[in-house]
Amino acid sequence: MKKIILSLLVVIAALILALALLAPRLLGFSIAELGNAVRVSTGMGAKLACSGRYLSGFDHTRNLNDLASYSPANRLLDLHYDDQAGRVTATLMGMGETSATFRPGLGCTLDIGDTSALDGVTVASVVASQAPWPHGNSAPDIIPSLQETLDDILRQDNSAGLNTRALxxxxxxxxxxxxxxxxxxxxxxxxxxxxxxxxxxxxxxxxxxxxxxxxxxxxxxxxxxxxxxxxxxxxxxxxxxxxxxxxxxxxxxxxxxxxxxxxxxxxxxxxxxxxxxxxxxxxxxxxxxxxxxxxxxxxxxxxxxxxxxxxxxxxxxxxxxxxxxxxxxxxxxxxxxxxxxxxxxxxxxxxxxxxxxxxxxxxxxxxxxxxxxxxxxxxxxxxxxxxxxxxxxxxxxxxxxxxxxxxxxxxxxxxxxxxxxxxxxxxxxxxxxxxxxxxxxxxxxxxxxx
Known part of the structure; x- marks a missing residue:
């Protein structure tokens, strides 16, 4: 038993040493900031993945790619989606569990402290009409030549990896x-x-x-x-x-x-x-x-x-x-x-x-x-x-x-x-x-x- 415990301690020590040496280069933060970095990563992960999924309709891959653009460490996030509860929970290598909850009309909020005041809030939807924009959602005034230019900008942007989503x-x-x-x-x-x-x-x-x-x-x-x-x-x-x-x-x-x-x-x-x-x-x-x-x-x-x-x-x-x-x-x-x-x-x-x-x-x-x-x-x-x-x-x-x-x-x-x-x-x-x-x-x- 003592040998097993000693072996585990050696592994943990090696992991800590590896993090200390590699974190600044691979993860984007110093080991001295590990606690804060974990909290930022899991907080950002839960919040953006929740809103990405339940507001923008993004899948897990797109959410994770968006998060990883801020830090390679976010690739290590474990994101759990509870679609029935409208909640996303994030951990980083098993640490810093953080969750965010979706409420219709309010979007996603990190579950920090007492959030019960939000549970009773009701939000009426704004009903879209088919009137021409800006009063509704039809677009009868498209200029073909300008549309062609805009489509060209979108193509060039995304061919260059700029990830333009809407123009x-x-x-x-x-x-x-x-x-x-x-x-x-x-x-x-x-x-x-x-x-x-x-x-x-x-x-x-x-x-x-x-x-x-x-x-x-x-x-x-x-x-x-x-x-x-x-x-x-x-x-x-x-x-x-x-x-x-x-x-x-x-x-x-x-x-x-x-x-x-x-x-x-x-x-x-x-x-x-x-x-x-x-x-x-x-x-x-x-x-x-x-x-x-x-x-x-x-x-x-x-x-x-x-x-x-x-x-x-x-x-x-x-x-x-x-x-x-x-x-x-x-x-x-x-x-x-x-x-x-x-x-x-x-x-x-x-x-x-x-x-x-x-x-x-x-x-x-x-x-x-x-x-x-x-x-x-x-x-x-x-x-x-x-x-x-x-x-x-x-x-x-x-x-x-x-x-x-x-x-x-x-x-x-x-x-x-x-x-x-x-x-x-x-x-x-x-x-x-x-x-x-x-x-x-x-x-x-x-x-x-x-």
């Missing part, structure tokens, strides 16, 4: 071309990652339009009674809050704790101290966006049902967005920084809303002047080319995309997701995919302009 072009309010990758349809909800930040800003604007009596004076949150009371709503929208937040996506960072380990995603940034005076320094922060989502949640009464109802009734229904899910964290607050799944046509509807100055069906949906303010440079001294959760092409010393009009601005997300709004050409372009490296956004989008 849509809107001109003068009409859907004039659309192309889709393998097993993707006009109704497939796809993850926009940080493009959700722009939708969160639109949600803030709509809440101000519906409730103009909302007090936006400081402090934005009751317990910000220290120097953070000087942070304004506009500071949050422009990423100039001055809050310290570690946006690096490494094991143990603020960003990974927020997305893959927290019961309340907004709590991480809520506890952050000031690193700069508000309004002076731009620092891209997903935590800041989740503070905006938390602010809306609080203004609506801090109840998950009310929060979801407002989004459904005030955004999705008016815009006829029938294939969109805004996912919540375990506390019931939208994860505005990252977790919005929408079809390419629905992402295009948001772009058209901005192109139309916040009007929809010839009626204002957003406050007068808000879109203009949202697409203007911020007040920072280091990076002015960012508006209200939208990236700007102009506003600085150089254009972000030299091939594109200076007045264009963007929703941008990880894996090279993009929605371009180009006022001077009356064009919206949507690109959804899963590109690990760079994508030729400027070059490809320029081919689609009138």
């Amino acid at each position: 849509v072009v809107i001109q003068d309010g009409k859907l004039v071309a659309e192309s889709y990758g393998e097993k993707i349809t006009p109704q497939t909800p796809l993850l926009g990652w940080s493009m959700g930040k722009s939708l969160t800003a639109i949600l803030v604007a709509r809440s101000q339009a519906v409730q103009p009596e909302i007090d936006i004076s400081s402090p934005l949150f009751p317990h910000w009674q220290d120097e953070r009371r000087r942070i304004s709503l506009e500071n949050l929208l422009q990423m100039t809050s001055g809050l310290a937040f570690d946006e690096t996506y490494a094991p143990g960072s603020d960003a990974t704790k927020m997305l893959f380990g927290a019961h309340s995603a907004s709590d991480i940034a809520m506890q952050s101290p000031l690193a700069h005076p508000p309004g002076e320094y731009f620092s891209y922060s997903s935590g800041t966006t989740n503070l905006l989502a938390r602010w809306v949640y609080d203004q609506l009464g801090a109840r998950p049902q009310t929060n979801v109802d407002f989004f459904q009734q005030q955004i999705l229904t008016p815009l006829a967005m029938s294939n969109t899910t805004f996912e919540v964290d375990a506390s019931g607050v939208f994860v505005g920084s990252s977790y919005i799944y929408a079809s390419a046509r629905d992402w295009a509807r948001l772009g058209l809303l901005m192109l139309n100055g916040g009007d929809w069906n010839d009626a204002p949906l957003l406050p007068e002047g808000w879109v203009s303010a949202a697409s203007q440079p911020n007040t920072s001294t280091n990076e002015p080319r960012y508006g209200y959760q939208f990236w700007l092409n102009g506003g600085g010393e150089t254009l972000r995309f030299p091939e594109l009009p200076e007045d264009s601005y963007f929703m941008l997300g990880n894996r090279e997701q993009a929605v371009m709004i180009s006022p001077s050409t009356r064009t919206v372009v949507v690109r959804l995919g899963w590109t690990r490296g760079d994508y030729p956004t400027g070059k490809n989008f320029a081919r689609l302009l009138p």
